[in-house]
Amino acid sequence: MARPIHFDTVRKEYKTASTVHVAVDDLTLSIPEGSFTTLVGPSGCGKTTTLRMIAGLETPSSGRIAFGDEDVTEQSPQERNCAMVFQSIALYPHMTVRENIGYGLKIQGVPKAERDELIDEAAATLQITEQLEKMPAELSGGQQQRVALGSAFVQDPDVLLLDEPMSDLDAKLKAELRVEVQRLHQELDATVVYVTHDQTEAMTMSDQVILLNEGRLEQFAPPGELFDRPVSAYVAEFIGTPSTNLLSATVDESEDGYVLSAPGFDVAVPAEHFADRVGERVTVGIRPQYLSADDGTYGLDITAEVIEQLGTEFVVHGYTDDGSAVDAVSAAFGNVDPGDELDLSFEARDLFVFDDTGQTICHGPDLVRENLSQPS
Known part of the structure; x- marks a missing residue:
């Protein structure tokens, strides 16, 4: 079941021997339940760090993160019912496509018959049914990314997190997968948060866009509002x-x-x-x-x-x-x-x-x- 995501003055610092680097600086906003929200900005602006804090892979230095009314700031990733697709396509090379998609369900103890039904449904949605018995090495880059999406899809997450999943694909595959991801969102009962440095992806796919600038929130609004009513020269540029x-x-x-x-x-x-x-x-x-x-x-x-x-x-x-x-x-x-x-x-x-x-x-x-x- 999709849940809203709330950030309350969230800050993330990384300390070294001589300095403190602020990756995310007092972020406060609410991502609507069931929405498709994109985090965008230049390299080093805090996009992936923000996504990893939603997933529970990073803990805020201060502030609070909540899914609906539930404070998840200190929860482990396993407690949050999140699924995440990473920039690098993380598939098990010794497993078939079917086994890769269903691995998370197997770990959760889902019976094989139910797993297969969910895998077949996901594969049909992502148009990879004919690839189910193949090994990852036999697939194209676009097909491999669809498998990674499928492994997240079948877990029926409350929150689906996508960290630049198309950055290594060519322009044609990106265009195809943009459609696939949007169609996937329509079928999922999940709040989707998508990270990209590509503003075209942000503007064409999103219900709203979070634009970050050196760890700070610059503007959070629907794509059309960022284009027509930027709050700063940074946003306009x-x-x-x-x-x-x-x-x-x-x-x-x-x-x-x-x-x-x-x-x-x-x-x-x-x-x-x-x-x-x-x-x-x-x-x-x-x-x-x-x-x-x-x-x-x-x-x-x-x-x-x-x-x-x-x-x-x-x-x-x-x-x-x-x-x-x-x-x-x-x-x-x-x-x-x-x-x-x-x-x-x-x-x-x-x-x-x-x-x-x-x-x-x-x-x-x-x-x-x-x-x-x-x-x-």
Whole structure:
């Protein structure tokens, strides 16, 4: 039976002779019961450590972890009814696929007839029925990972933990297994926590995403909210491909009100967010997908440097007159060559504005007000 997972100021430290390394720093959040939640972030941000604390393989230095109302902070892994699939495919080479999938059930004392029924059901779900009597060495990487998923699936866990299970697979197999894992989640009565450094996996598979930054929680929200309403420049840059463009600007006051002034454009902004910031340097963020070759309200001139084709779309990597790097994505850039001058445009509703610490001041919709002056 799926259970929610609660973190209450959880901290994990690793001590050496000369220093203390904080892997997870006062993490507080609640993962909903039955959800598919992804932990994402760069290497060393604390993803796997957090997952291992859920599993009971690591004990928090301080704080509390609970499954529903049950405090599991000091419980052993065997007491938690968790199943975990590791990054490295851990199969017993001397056992058949059937034996590998059913090994955990055998240790639990499940009768053979019941084991076989559960194994057959799992194999059918994961489309590996024809592989059951083979040895692991006879399988492809994708098939081996399906076996590892099957061995976790048959245990009917309350919590299923997946630690970068696709990191060693090629792009085609990753795409196939993303579908398999999501289908598996629909059939399981379990809370799934998935660790990856691949934001594409995080954004396409998850009900919500936990984005970590050097052991600290940066944002916990559904994928669409991380994309549209990042709480910081870190989130805006990490989520989305290519990364969000970040341009330096100044808050100025004019006869018509307040504006964000940057090389090439002035954007009218509301007093409620900027009246007390006149003269401050801020950062304006805009996603490459929102820079258009069409006639928009605001303009941005760049020089194209590198052009990449991604299917029907093209990514232009360029720079402004002051040397700021700018990326733009559109199907309309097919005829662009390196060195071409591009007149891009955008709308205020598509911007993010960050303060000098990188925290979000406001999002694009907050900039759009009927009483704002039009751009000069």
